[in-house]
Amino acid sequence: MGLTTSADDEGALAQLMLRGRIDASALAKARDNATNWNTTIGEALVAEGTISPRDWALATAASTGLPLADLIAEPPDAALLDAADRDAYLSLGVLPWKRAANGALLLAAQRPAAPDVLAWAMRRYPHERLGWAVTAKFDVLWALQKRFDVLADQEARESLHIATPELSAKQVITTPQAVVGWAIGMLLLLALFLAPTTTLITLSAAITVFYLLSFGFRFLLTWKGAHHSVDVSVTDEEVAALKPEDLPVYTVLVPMYREAEVLPILVHSMRRMDYPLAKLDVKLVLEQDDNETIEAAKALKAEGVFEIIRVPTSYPKTKPKACNYALRFARGEYIVVFDAEDIPEPDQLKKAVAMFKRSPQSVGCIQARLNYFNRRENFLTRMFTLEYSNWFDYLLPGLHALKIPIPLGGTSNHFRTAVLKELGAWDPYNVTEDADLGVRMTQQGYQVAVMNSTTFEEANGVWRSWINQRSRWIKGYMQTWLVHMRHPIKLYRNLGGAGFWGFHFFIGFPVLTALLNPVLWLTTAIGLIFGQNIVSPYFPEPIIWFALFNLVVGNAMYVYMTMVAAAKRGWFSLMPWALLAPIYWVMHSVAAYKALYQLIVKPHFWEKTQHGTSKVTQSTIADIRQQAAQ
């Protein structure tokens, strides 16, 4: 049963009818929506885009006789705003505006007569004479950003580092880590000098065993993830059983930078979400200096559920910092991060709610699957699709099944907002902040689950851009490994044996593999060109047998796992492309060396991925525009 409209709401509706802003059919639809969604009728009208938040505020002011507080034209008195009250200001849509001539404190509120607002005001200002004004949702947001942007920016950048510096990647490598690294390097050099052959044999044995274990681990994950039981985590019946009126407010963060061209995709995706519009809290998180995207966002004239958050320009200029900043303004019980060009499956939010509701509170995050809509565009997009299919359809469910920390994917991570805030949110200095957060959550006793809903993205099909993006990811994995290995014993205690080794095999070792591969390729090439006698002394039996197993069976099975990746989604035409995976591995190694270089010289630099370059994306945007025009 939805809320019945209050007398004030009825007055505001009458005003809107009088002014011709809504007609009878729009009113009837809004009443239905408000009842079904369990929201106010004003929220329903704004969510549908029938009126703007400002229209509703004007109508409420006219019907109640209260003044309209235009907080953009006349911002609140800075002295009256208290940073400690920011959450209340946002959740209730109220803030102290100014002092009236008679000394009364004027509060600007979206819903001045609402009981929860009145109760808060009485509690917060017990000794004040209170006066009321009506304001709009965006005005509150604007005023708070304006007043607290320096503080919020500082919090976004530094709160994690201040609270738990050992979990922040602001410092790339700690002194003990540097000492241990230096000692290992020196010992290796000394051993090479004193006993070169024995040292090289030991190294070849260690590398061979390491590759064998890595292959075994990857295969185990693929095997576990390939079982049908991991595929259905939320059923259609569970989704259908959710009642719209019981659904909570869901915040959607969309951090963007210079991506004006893909904005229509995002708005279109949000509109087709199977979720009450009035319960969506979509934040377009834009950099303050990105005028082009800000103007494009404004020009869309999207429904009132879309809000623009302007992130102050500061260092580091990273996506996690922008998300941290926007998190302060989130109103939802749950929160999800999408990229601008993402196309999530329409039932994704409902699936996440269903899964959260039936999971224990310790499940703090649910990772949806990611895949690509432009998979057939070129070699890179095909390989990327195969890789992502393996990653999200097999490996992550495998990690979940084995209770190993899951490095979250770039987008479509759904969180309990309270848990995210409790953890200190994202590390703005880590360039794969999601992966780091996944491990941090597990360390803190929370679990990450995976669900059977997919978000389709644009695969990076440009070679240079691919290298840039991949180098950032690898650099981020290096950062994540270094951060969590500052206290290895504590990490072991927190994660347990499986989690600890899983962390190394999934986050640390793949990076090392990408760096080592060229060395091994070179060794093989030398053996083939100049004869086995040059390298065979360093691969005595039984090392040579395991090395051969890695070379033939290991590599072939990696190709096989890439082939299998396409099977779950039935993308059989991609399978033959898996045979070209070795070319893709070479590219990984190129990106890995770039990442290593950047880790040393520019550890926090964010290699921006350019979206919107795909023909499929362009075509999708054109279709959306055409639909909108019709």
Added chain:
Amino acid sequence: MNQAAAAEARHAAFVTNRGAMVSAAVGGLCFLGFMLAADQLTRAGWLLPQMEALWQPHAIAAQAASQLLPELLLVLLRLIPGTGPATLLLVTLVTASIGMAILHWRMRGRGWSLLGATLAVVAVAANPVTLILATSGSTLLITAALVWMVAVSFDRAARVGDAQSLISIGLALAGLVLTTPAALYICVPLLVVLPVGLREARDLPSAIALFLLTIFPTLVAIAGIAVAASTLGEPASAALQRWVAPMHGVEALVNTPWHAAVGGQLSDSFFQLLLWCLMAVPLGIMPFVHALIGRGREESLAVAFLVLFTAPLAGALATAQWHMQEPIWAMAVALAFAMAWLGARVLAGWERLLVLALLVGGAFMAWQPDWMWGEQLTSQWWSALSGYPLPPPPSGAELLPVTTANPPYTPRLPR
């Protein structure tokens, strides 16, 4: 709730109620039976020479290339201090008993009562095919176990269609070709039926893709043989020739009764094998009964076809090429397919009774003189077990101790 979900729920309830200890006890019972038979075979002086022949390392390392998996297991066993041919016998007996325990456990998980499952497993254990597998000291047991894995995986691929089942078919096939090159003959009917039987095969491209997915590990295994042997200083072609060597020139080395009767003939050998399979493993017809008039109306007929026909077809194809000297190999395949099916189905009450009757009937029929007791291995085994003297070898034939499905072979190494 749809039919599949209902079956899943039923299965989950059975799984919850089954006890692993009871199945282990049934496995122990089978072990006692197998051990008594092995003891009799040893006393008769037949079993230990088999084991000793198998236990000896190959003089030439690369000679093992045709049966890498058994060789690897042997190498691992030899690494354990104090082991010998008797250890191999023990491992074989224990493995067969574990197989029986697993069958019991799986049947219990599919609604069989304790008594019903135990009687069924005892009937299976009493079948001469099982007893020969457990006590003949041949690598047939490994072949049977891998065929069982292939069958279980194929069955799941047909019913559920998940990627894990495809991977396990591929791995089991790869394991098979690493156990014996004659496994290629099992692959032929299997791969023909594969695209038809797989749940996810919707059209020709998807069928081809799934087909490739399942044979890829086999190709990797064959490539592995080539690379591994060529690392010993041989060309890859020589390594592959060695791998298939046991299948060549068999007729020149051995003239077994089986080859004398139907060697080189496809249809005759097929019908003969089918008849023997139906005698020893009449359970093979049960998937058709289940699919056509029983509970499994939606069951893939491809699975039923595989259970009944793979073994005689594979055996007939091998015989036509003179590559199978002992039909017991086909019986082992038939038994493995039937057991895989039996352990994967939830059957109605009358179907269970019929299964029990077929299992008991199969054990009874296979002990009759009309079964293949005139063949080389079976006749030797029977003689040793029963105490009757060995029958004389067929005229002109050289009876070799049988250590695998195929005779030992000394390759010509490149100069």
